[in-house]
Amino acid sequence: MPSPASACTSAPGPATTAPPPDPRSSGHGDAASEEKSRRKAILxxxxxxxxxxxLFAGSVLLLFALGNRHWTPSPNERRADVLCPAPSGH
Structure with missing residues (x-):
């Protein structure tokens, strides 16, 4: 029967190491792409x-246009037109 300590150890295998960094992808390329992405986000x-x-300004203008279109003068304003008509120019 194998001992518990030997059951937990793995068999030795090839050592895994990180691949060497690519010389074409230096820190300068990352900074330039980051700057481009920031500019794009800002735009x-x-x-x-x-x-x-x-859109907000257009909706406000539309409200003013529709409100002016359906505006009716108050009774006092109508009376003022009848009592004081505009000069006819004669």
Whole structure:
């Protein structure tokens, strides 16, 4: 019967080591790609803010246009037109 200590040890095998770093992928390439991704993210964020601002402004203008279209003068304003008509230019 094998001893418990020998059952827990693994058989010796080839040592695994990390591959050497690629000389083409130095730290400079990573910094440049990170800078490009940051610029892209900023441009996307700016585009979303500009689009959102224009949609908000358009909805406000639409509310003003629709409100002006359905506006009816109050009775006091109608009476003022009848009592004080605009000069006819004669």
């Amino acid at each position: 996307i964020r700016a585009g979303i803010h500009i689009l959102g601002t224009h």
